[in-house]
Amino acid sequence: MNAPTQLAHVMPEIKPRPAPPALMDALKSRFGAQFSEAMAVREQHGRDESAFTTVPPPAGVLFAESTADVADAVKLCAQHKTPVIPYGVGSSLEGHLLAVQGGISVDVSRMNQVLAVNAEDLTVTVQPGVTRKQLNDEIKSTGLFFPIDPGADASIGGMAATRASGTNAVRYGTMRENVLALEVVTASGEVIRTGTRAKKSSAGYDLTRLFVGSEGTLGVITEITLRIYPLPEAVSAAVCSFPSIGEAVNTVIQTIQLGVPIARVELIDAHSVRAVNAHSKMTLREAPMLLMEFHGSPASVKEQAETVQEIAREHHGADFEWADTPEERTRLWTARHNSYFAAVQSRPGCRCITTDTCVPISRLADALLDSVAEADASGIPYFLVGHVGDGNFHMGYLIDPGSDDERARAEQLNRQVVARALALGGTCTGEHGVGLHKMGFLVEEAGAGAVAMMRTIKQALDPDDIMNPGKVLAA
Structure with a gap:
């Protein structure tokens, strides 16, 4: 091909x-x-x-x-x-x-230095090549951490460029909320700075937000100032299995609507659990599952967990299985983060076409269950994972890269997932970005007028179209 x-x-x-x-x-x-x-x-x-x-x-x-x-x-x-x-x-x-x-x-x-840690102000400034794990290792001694966790050990520059989020976003937000300031090399080679270390500003256009999520199409990010947070006094993680995906999702919806400040709540389907067990040598129950984490004081963590356990029982969830030690929690979340690679390895030689929609929490069950039914009917191997606490989920279709038919069927499934999300008031990409794959969907989501305005900004800042051309905005 x-x-x-x-x-x-x-x-x-x-x-x-x-x-x-x-x-x-x-x-x-x-x-x-x-x-x-x-x-x-x-x-x-x-x-x-x-x-x-x-x-x-x-x-x-x-x-x-x-x-x-x-x-x-x-x-x-x-x-x-x-x-x-x-x-x-x-x-x-x-x-x-x-x-x-x-x-x-x-x-x-190679631009991988942590330039300044301002623990008193809860900020840190880094070069773009610093990875999220490196950053947390370097600031751990201060009692602080950076919570944005997209799974892969991504670079902070790349996370800012794609407006990444991940498993902790339900409590701590995304890169949009956690980037305070940037240094950027523009398309002419000029170095500019946006934002400050102050928590807020009303000075001029918000250029920081413009570059966060611009996917390299407006400039090259060379320095990032981030919010960081105190390590929680208590952390508790649990696994809960359900008879069906619908009952797991409804547990999440009710948890969020009640205002439980859960730190992480991840959905993985039975296909994903099976792949994770094989890849990570685990023995998780091969059924739809929620992976949860609670942060706070010992008393608040206990209260949160008890509340969610009661909600889960109302939806036929099993009793929580606890990961009480840091080592157990690390093993559990490492297995979750490796679910993509575990799924890919389950079909040797395949490539994965991923969806990345996000919908209002009240419409999550509608979006997700219909997408699962379509995937089941397609005959294409797939897996499902989701940062469902903020309405974001991913279907991964495992295709033979040499099969035009499988690619076409997977892309049709993807289009159906996106169309459903947009109809429900959602977005075509909750965290991965537009890149090449979602340029047409961006027009459907934002409308021709808004995309024309984006194109005007791109032309003004990059008149010769040299910054990562061919991405985000279709020709």
Whole structure:
């Protein structure tokens, strides 16, 4: 299958923009060994965790080590009107990193310093290559932590660029709420700063929010200031199995509507539990399951857990099984985070097409149960996981990458899931971003007028369309 065929449903035509020899010579002269044209390096930076597998790699890869490196590289690319694709750790799921128009991949993984920890103000400033696990390891001694947890050990820069969230979002919010300030290299190579360490501001346009979620299409994020939080006094985690997905979901809906401040509540279906058991050598009951975590004082944690246990019993849930020690909790959540890879390994050689819808909590059962029925009827192997406390769930369709028929059926299922979410007042992407895969859905969700305004902003800030072109906004 060639690249245009594989991408036809999201991008009618790929239009490469070859990097001119003068640019390649200038990059080699300025950066030396930091710049690579080796095919193995280029191929590594030309793929992510999406189902797209046949897009050509970038023309070269720059391993940036400072904001000055990024600014100089962008200036050189701007002079030659050559695309710039920011790269963190490659864990994105919607084709964000693919060099669909060629260009230079700017890898910020070496920009991995925690620059300042202001424990008294509950803020931290980091370079974009810092990963979430690294950040929490480095601030653990302060008694603070950064709660945004998308599962993969993603880079903070990538998490900001995609407006990521994850398992803790139901209590602590997403990157949108937790990024206070940014340093950004614009399409001209200028370095600007947005926001401050203050918790709020009414000064001018909110440029921080503009760049958070822009997926590299407006600039390269080179520094991020984040909110951090005190480690909870008490943490308790539990597993609860249910006879059906519907009863598990209704337990979550009632829990949220009652205002229980649960920190995490994750749904995994029987397919996912089976894959997790095989992958992580666990013995979880192979039935629809909620994984929950409660944060607070010992008394408040006990009260929260008792309340949710009673709600679960009303919906035929089993008694909670507790993970009482930090080691048990880590094992449980590691298994949940590995559910994607566990599912992929359950069908060797497959690729996964993922959905990422989010709906108002009152409509979660409607959206999820109909999506499950459609997947069951399709005959395509699938799995279901969800950050259901905030109405976000993922269907993962495991397809043979060489089968046009399976890809077409999976994409049709995806379109049906998105259409249902939009009809229920939801969104086509709760956390993965638009990338390549959801550009058409963005128009359906936001409307032509809003997307035209986005395109106007893109044109104003990036007139030569060099910042991660071909993503978010369809041509």
